[in-house]
Amino acid sequence: MNYEESLKILEEIKKAKKILINCHKNPDSDSVGSALAAAQFIKFLDKEVRIICPTKINSQLKFIENFETIEQGVDFNSVNYKDYDLFIVLDSSSWDFASKMEENNIPPIKLIVIDHHATNKxxxxxxxxxxxxxxxxELLYSFFEDCGFEIDKKVASFLLVGIIGDSGVYRFPGTTAKTLEIAAELISKGVDQNEIIRNLYFSVDFEEFKFWGRVMDKMQYDREYNFVWVAISNEIYKEFGGRKNYKEDTATTFFQSINFSDFGIVMIEEEKGTLNVSLRSRTGLDVSQIAVELGGGGHRYASGGGIKGLQFNEAVEKVLGVARKYAKKTN
Ligand SMILES: [Mn+2]
Structure with missing residues (x-):
């Protein structure tokens, strides 16, 4: 048995008839992959399942089988929770992140939280x-093992999409021997790993490359506190097509790889008055603390948050101030 909670969860699923699953706000491939895999498991147990997402999903993830079964842009306030017996919440450190509802406004339904975020509440x-x-x-793989659920090629592809996405193709710290063993198992079910990698990493829009050109130009290095950062105004963001995935993509692709830096920060004013922030650690300095203070959360190596209601320059200064609080000052 990998987890003592597994059988309790299995029991709850068996008791239920209709089950909700979420994808989190602006979901990544781990959110989408894990939701689709969990849905297959629930269908296998002869239960009804509905997958809902509070925002739109990046169209880059459309290549994933069953993608169209996820309802996008659902207002979680308007769901009639009485119609369902159980809500399985995946890949979400907080209720707000899962649902886009108020943090304390948890609906009257039994919630099962399955997650791997350092800041999980x-x-x-x-x-x-x-x-x-x-x-x-990766967690779901072990959960399915606990439940005796035989993974087929389709479920294997969903899980591999999540693992390849969140590990940056087995590259990010936190990728372990076990991760690779599980990936090998999934590939042996017949999943084409190259197709997943091509769709997730070798399919960058030309406009996004041009956006990166501007980002590189504006990137700064705080030598005193040893981090790199960039702040992109709403005007520039829009000029290059302003897509939701730019912030994460930019952070992951560039902001944890600058020599000698401890971490990197990407700030993008995605809407006027809203500065969204993505953080990436290079050395293991825990950036999730910075994210939490910026109203977000995440992992030690990758996290995010944001600031609402300040002028662009003020918001940028605030983010830099919080970052310096947790940064290591160079002597
Ligand atoms: Mn994840």
Missing amino acids: RYGSINLVDKKLIAVS
Whole structure:
């Protein structure tokens, strides 16, 4: 048995008839992959399942099978929770992140939280949280094993999408021997790993490359506190097509790889008056603390937050101030 919670969760699923699953706000491939895998498991147990997402999903993830079964842009306030017996919340450190609802406004339904975020708030009635894992898809693999669920090629492809996405193709710290063993198992089910990698990493829009040109130009190095950062105004963001994935993509692709820096920060004013922030650690300095203070959360190596209601320059200064609080000053 990998997790003692597994059988409790299985029991709850068996008791239920209709089950909700979420994808989190602006979901990544781990959110989408894990939700689709969990849905297959629930269907296998002859239950009804509905997958809902509070925002739109990046169209880059359309290549994933069953993608169209996820309802996008659902107002979680308007869901009639009485129609369902159980809500399985995946890959979400907090209820707000899961649902885009108010943090304390948890609906009257039994929540099962399955997650791997360092900042997870354990807001479910059962919480299966393993912070050591690179992806919640990796956790689901072990959960399925506990339940005796035989993974087919389709479920294997969903889990591999999540693992490849959250590990940056087995590259980010937190990728372990176990991650690779599980990936090998999934590939042996017949999943084409190259197709997943091509769709997730070798399919950058030309406009985004041009955006990166501007980002590189504006990137700064705080030599005193040893981090790199960039702040992009709403005007520039829009000029280059202003897509939701730019912030994460930019942070992951560039901001944890600058020699000698401890971490990197990407700030993008995605809407006027809203500065969204993505953080990447290079050395293991825990950037999730910075994210939490900026109203967000995440992992030690990758996290995010944001600031609402300030002028662009003021918001940028505030982010830099918080970052310096947790940064290591160079002597
Ligand atoms: Mn994840």
